Amino acid sequence: MAAKPFLTDIQTIRRRAREHIERGAVTDGYQADRETVIKILNEALATEIVCVLRYKYHHYMAAGIHAQSVAAEFLQHAQEEQAHADRIAERITQLEGTPNFSPEGLLTRSHSDYVEGEDLVDMIKENLVAERIAIDSYREIVQYLGNDDPTTRRLMEDILGQEEEHAEDMSTLLEQLGKKGEPAKSAPARGAAKKAPAKKAAKKAVKKAPAQKAAKKASKKTASKVVKKATR
Numbered sequence: 001m002a003a004k005p006f007l008t009d010i011q012t013i014r015r016r017a018r019e020h021i022e023r024g025a026v027t028d029g030y031q032a033d034r035e036t037v038i039k040i041l042n043e044a045l046a047t048e049i050v051c052v053l054r055y056k057y058h059h060y061m062a063a064g065i066h067a068q069s070v071a072a073e074f075l076q077h078a079q080e081e082q083a084h085a086d087r088i089a090e091r092i093t094q095l096e097g098t099p100n101f102s103p104e105g106l107l108t109r110s111h112s113d114y115v116e117g118e119d120l121v122d123m124i125k126e127n128l129v130a131e132r133i134a135i136d137s138y139r140e141i142v143q144y145l146g147n148d149d150p151t152t153r154r155l156m157e158d159i160l161g162q163e164e165e166h167a168e169d170m171s172t173l174l175e176q177l178g179k180k181g182e183p184a185k186s187a188p189a190r191g192a193a194k195k196a197p198a199k200k201a202a203k204k205a206v207k208k209a210p211a212q213k214a215a216k217k218a219s220k221k222t223a224s225k226v227v228k229k230a231t232r
């Protein structure tokens with residue numbers, strides 16, 4: 001019995017590569033269902049875009065005594081989600097697909113939600129939920145791809161690893177901030193983000209610090225009332 005060859009003979013591979021040269025990275029040996037992979041990747045792309053928007057919003061709206069470090073963490077995550085979106089879009093084009101950047105239907109395509117959150121703790125919780133959704137759906141994508149498209153699988157494995165780090169970061173922040181009650185800006189009006197960039201918010205938070213100490217002491221009064229009083 002003849003031994004099973006490990007690879008299709010090199011002559012055949014070379015001939016096929018020349019025949020379909022206009023198909024770029026997609027060769028006849030590509031085993032996955034290309035249309036489905038592109039659809040899945042466009043959903044992952046939408047998920048990343050929604051994550052960028054949510055983290056950016058949180059970055060600009062973060063306020064409170066821990067705002068500076070938390071806002072910086074939100075910004076870093078926004079930038080990493082943007083990098084994920086770019087890598088996914090690039091892979092879609094390699095597969096001869098069209099990356100869908102349309103705002104129309106973005107939330108429907110996205111796996112995770114866009115939730116603004118009422119205060120700093122809420123924001124962190126919402127990000128943690130979104131990261132956990134991304135982790136589960138990306139793990140499923142990795143399993144679906146298996147050995148049919150190892151390049152896309154490796155890409156998604158890499159992104160999955162970073163989403164797990166993001167979830168861990170949010171979980172650590174939650175532990176650090178403790179239970180709900182971290183003084184933060186109340187639910188902001190839409191369009192207010194422009195007026196309160198993170199740097200200004202962080203400066204404000206530093207100025208407010210003595211008042212917040214007073215707020216801690218006065219356990220029966222709400223923090224916001226004391227802050228108002230102390231700054232009068």
Ligand SMILES: [Fe+2]
Pocket residue numbers: 048051080081084159163
């Ligand atoms: Fe991401």
Ligand SMILES: [Fe+2]
Pocket residue numbers: 051077081131134162163166
């Ligand atoms: Fe993430």
